[in-house]
Amino acid sequence: MLSLKDCLDFCDMEQEEISAIAQHEHIPVIVAAELCDTLLHTEEGVRDLHSMLLDNIATALEHGEVERANELSRTYQHFQTSHPLAPRA
Template sequence: MLSIQDVIDYCDLDRGEIEAIAEHEHIPITIAAEMSEVLLCTPDGVCRLHSMIIENMQQALDSGHYQHVKDLAQTYEHLQRTHPIPAN
């Protein structure tokens, strides 16, 4: 049986990025990990991933969850470095 860490280690995203997908889509982290691999296959998917994290940050800000905003901002900075928005 695979552990959640095994699933995350298989992905090309880190745990925070996968957790952000799970939060945005309201799905379990294992399904978010699978979804991450699909998103990374196309430029539109990468753009969607960026949008998900930004939308999560806005929702956390609107809810007054400032520590979560800070955590998501760090996650987004990592995403920008490892999977930047594709140039047109």
């Protein structure tokens, strides 16, 4: 049986990034790892992940959670470096 760590290691994203997607989608982290792995296989999916992470930052700021927004910004910066958006044709 696969553990949560196995699933996180399988996905090409950091645990903080996957946790942020889980928060955005209101799903368990293990389900988010599967979702992230699937979305990473298409340009549209990568765009969706970028949007979700940016939504989390905006939501934190709307709720006055500045420190959380800063944490999410650092997480997004790492994701952006690891999975840059492809230029639109």
